[in-house]
Amino acid sequence: MSTPEEIKEDRAFNRSMMVKLIVVAAAMFGFGFALVPMYRAICSITGINNLVQRDVGAREAKNTQVDTSRKISIEFDANARGPLQFKPEQNTLDVHPGEVMTVMYQVTNQQARTVQAQAIPSYAPMQATEYFKKIECFCFTQQTLKPNETRRMPVVFVVDPKLPKDVKTITLSYTFFELTAPESVSRSGT
Structure with missing residues (x-):
């Protein structure tokens, strides 16, 4: 049998251990919340994961001089994964650099259920990416x-x-x- 002093020591040890565990759990919880702003900061600094961000400087581009001495042919392409039909309303458009243009895309949900989707852009040639400024785009949300x-x-x-x-x-x-994910896929996967 334990003596009263041993019982007090055990209780003190248990309290000490519980306080340490609570501090560790709180630190882990705080670190989990800190990951989101840290991730955003790292992405902002390195330029990673910026495909769907609004081109902030593009609004000012409206006031630039239009270069009428040349035309650039813009080709529009669309691909869909899942139950969506997706296409541009026009396949090509000739533009003068500096000219603000609008093109429309059409998407159709072919399912009898609500679908949440995201569009991801890509450019060719790759060097054109930094010169193609989107002011408004469905890919932002x-x-x-x-x-x-x-x-x-x-x-x-x-x-x-x-x-x-x-x-x-x-x-x-x-x-x-x-x-x-469709309900039938998520149910069969569990």
Whole structure:
């Protein structure tokens, strides 16, 4: 049997251990919340994961001189993953660098259920990426499409006049991904 002093020592040890465990759990919880701003800061510094960010300087680009001495052919491409039908309303457009243009895309949810999706842009040639400035784009936010809904979505853009002269064609391609898994897939996976 334990003596009263041993019982007091055990209780003190248990309290000490509980305080240490609470401090460790609180630190882990705090670290979990700190990861989001740390991730954003690292991405901002390194330029990683900036495909769907608004081009902040593009609003000022409206006031730039339009370079009427040359035209750039912009090709529009669309791909969809999941239950979506997705396409541009026009396949090509000739623009003068510095000219603000709008092109429309159309997406249709072909399912009898609500779908949440996100579009991710890509550019060709790769060097054109920094000169293609999107002012408004459906790719900036996730899209929620009701059952069998069709939606027209604009892309407002400007091609920076500083685009190298040897670039004559830019291809803007979007891939639309479904973000929500169908119930039948999620049930069978568990």
